[in-house]
Amino acid sequence: MSASEKLHESAAMIERLRDNLSRTIVGKERAIRLVLVAMLSGGHALLEDVPGVGKTLLAKSLARSIGGKFQRIQCTPDLLPTDITGTNIWNPRTGDFEFLPGPVFANVLLCDEINRATPRTQSALLEVMEEKQVTVDGVSRNVPQPFFVIATQNPIEYQGTFPLPEAQMDRFTLSLSLGYPTEAEELQMLQQLHDSVPVDKLEPCLSFDELRDLCLMCGGVTVKTALQQYILNLVRATRDDDEITLGVSPRGAAALQKATQAYAFLDGRDYALPDDVKAIAPHVLAHRLIPAGGRKADAIVARLLETVAVP
Template identity: 50%
Template structure:
């Protein structure tokens, strides 16, 4: 195991101290972070969404900011505001919570669309504009947003254009019976957030991000990704398929996931595993498909089953 793989494994182990049975979600979160993307976690309350983000931020020694989205939250509460200083007789910018490294956007679908857009603008541009002045965001900058299912009262569904700003949409899921018994038995009761140790610092994290995008992706697999994207645009159950931006997102995610997995090359299985998380929230199904209870993940799995996996020319061991 090389040094970077060892550090990634240490990060996962630190977060697993406080999050039971969620290794898959932790790996996907790190994958998005290294790929320069953001994550939307949709699930019911009480499954550990907030604790996951806090533990991840602490293991990385990055600044952590939490934004609790409520119906009365204003865009300036996210981006910051210019305040007049009577001594200097000038307006001074007071940064909002978006000016951090790891941002927890808690229950993002409980606030009005214009406040949602204030956060998502920063995600898209890596900067925010307040009173005509543009302020760059911190590096690294990583948003993990949580939302409850839209069936719950008092929520505002994110528009498709805003959903497209998230690299992954994932679900935490309930713990298994054994994991929940472990929670009840008290074996984790003494493990609190303060026990999470810092593994790497922010400058090391930036370097790992650069390394992850040097992972080898063969021409055959690039073609496979494009064919997968095009298949979503031609499927009879889909009104709007994956965009070129989604194609690029899957490529970056595949490289990052291979890196998190300790490899310097991407495999077809990486792409097949990540496709539902990258494409699922970007597809718009037909009314007939929705009526029949079909979900984007079902369509993606059908496409993956029908699409021939490329045979690469030799092993990639560079």
């Protein structure tokens, strides 16, 4: 199969996935695209949004669409690391310990209000995200593949929360907000309450093998040296800016390139453009910054995108 035929086939698979998700989710095309960018680039997504805007529906619909296992964790201050990773329990019939898997043994994991969990529990989850495995009592077990985490934070309520430190925010490929629907979208949602497909009845439209092939093709999207230099210039500009206390790490630079490849791939191209970098950079860079003096990270990234020269 030629490269153009492979690209055409991959575009058809992506369109099939988008259409399937639209059967349960009204509007939110931009949010769906960003979540797919995170998944195809091999990363994870952080959703910073208020309750009731469809975060669980999005995660569950994605899991159903790829025929994967969905799990949800509701984070609370009393949640223990073993509550998410699993633990060994004594079986009196066999006279031995047996491993009881935690909810991280899933293909799509929704970690709701991650900042309500204690730092110790947050660290356990983020370790699984990075290492793709769980170690309990000295025994390591791989989590299923694909493994994709969507974590959420409520940007309004901060009482009783444990904000993620910068090193842990860096583990998320991108951050986004679903936001409230438009009036037309909300009306359409109400009109479709009786006609829409329940998420539990959503049929898979993509196999694990097809998803793996898409990820491999996404990683093969061409990023020319000049564009890599542009990515590097953006990242390094965050480290020398007077309005930023802590800039983007090298991990962030790699995440920006991978996300740029995925963004271009979702447009049906096997090469990336500066416009792809500009479109995805606010979502990849902003949550990795520590602004100085109460400034807004989004505004800083927007300013850098205006001032850093485009190749």
